[in-house]
Amino acid sequence: METSTETREWVQVGTSDAIPEGEARTFDVAGVGVAIARVEGRLYAVQDLCTHDDGPLGEGSLSGFAIQCPRHGAQFDIRTGAVLSMPAIAPIGTYEVTEKDGLVLVGLKGPAADDDDDDW
Numbered sequence: 001m002e003t004s005t006e007t008r009e010w011v012q013v014g015t016s017d018a019i020p021e022g023e024a025r026t027f028d029v030a031g032v033g034v035a036i037a038r039v040e041g042r043l044y045a046v047q048d049l050c051t052h053d054d055g056p057l058g059e060g061s062l063s064g065f066a067i068q069c070p071r072h073g074a075q076f077d078i079r080t081g082a083v084l085s086m087p088a089i090a091p092i093g094t095y096e097v098t099e100k101d102g103l104v105l106v107g108l109k110g111p112a113a114d115d116d117d118d119d120w
């Protein structure tokens with residue numbers, strides 16, 4: 001799995017075993033709340049902030065690739081950030097995430113990042 005690009009700064013957030021299959025955990029990544037979930041063995045990272053009313057998504061329940069906000073029940077696809085059910089109408093941001101040597105790394109835009117990438 002690719003662990004670096006020209007426009008990414010990879011930030012270590014924890015160990016792989018901290019995120020069990022079918023569960024999500026929340027991490028502070030350079031001052032930004034990021035919810036990371038493991039589904040079918042793969043990690044997915046999204047913003048830990050519901051677009052409906054700022055609910056803590058990382059504390060929500062996970063069903064397959066859908067994460068449900070604990071406040072009012074909106075659901076989002078953790079692969080794309082797309083809204084799956086109301087009351088949210090705007091998608092959430094996603095982040096690149098990978099594992100290397102037992103560590104979880106989240107990709108943040110570096111100083112020379114190209115702003116054409118809209119996955120934040």
Ligand code: FES
Pocket residue numbers: 050051052053054055069070071072073074086087088
């Ligand atoms: S804050 Fe998430 S559904 Fe309302």
